[in-house]
Amino acid sequence: MSHVRRCSRTPCGRRAVLTLTYVYADQTAVLGPLATYAEPHAYDLCEAHGERLSAPRGWEVLRLPVDQVDHGPSEDDLLALADAVREAGAPRLRPSADERRPVAVADPVDDPRPLPHAQPGLPHARQAPAARESTRRGHLRVLAGDPGPDGPGDPVT
Known part of the structure; x- marks a missing residue:
């Protein structure tokens, strides 16, 4: 630009x-x-x-x-541009198996049991009894929604 x-x-x-x-x-x-x-x-x-x-x-x-003479881009400018183009054109790595497998996500609202790493006496350290399944893709997660009055839940993003 x-x-x-x-x-x-x-x-x-x-x-x-x-x-x-x-x-x-x-x-x-x-x-x-x-x-x-x-x-x-x-x-x-x-x-x-x-x-x-x-x-x-x-x-x-x-x-x-x-x-007063415009010499155009310097050699460093051209090398930086070539590196940027090469990096942008490189094939993307596929997510690893760990990133693609479902991850249990806890709903920490109603469960009185503390999390395993929580210190006793901290009221905010709770874990839900029923974990929902989610799928992880890179840094994003898709959570399965709860069934509602209209039938099975839609994915919540």
């Missing part, structure tokens, strides 16, 4: 090519090539506004050299 950053000057809609930052401790305004990421403390400027930039009285403007 390519996102073109625009000049920070309100009425200007031209493409930004420079980034302006301030070094308050040195009273310096630094104007350099467009930063990789837009940041809240930096201002993106078009070429025209960058040329006309002036600093407050007592401040210095430091203009860093800007490479």
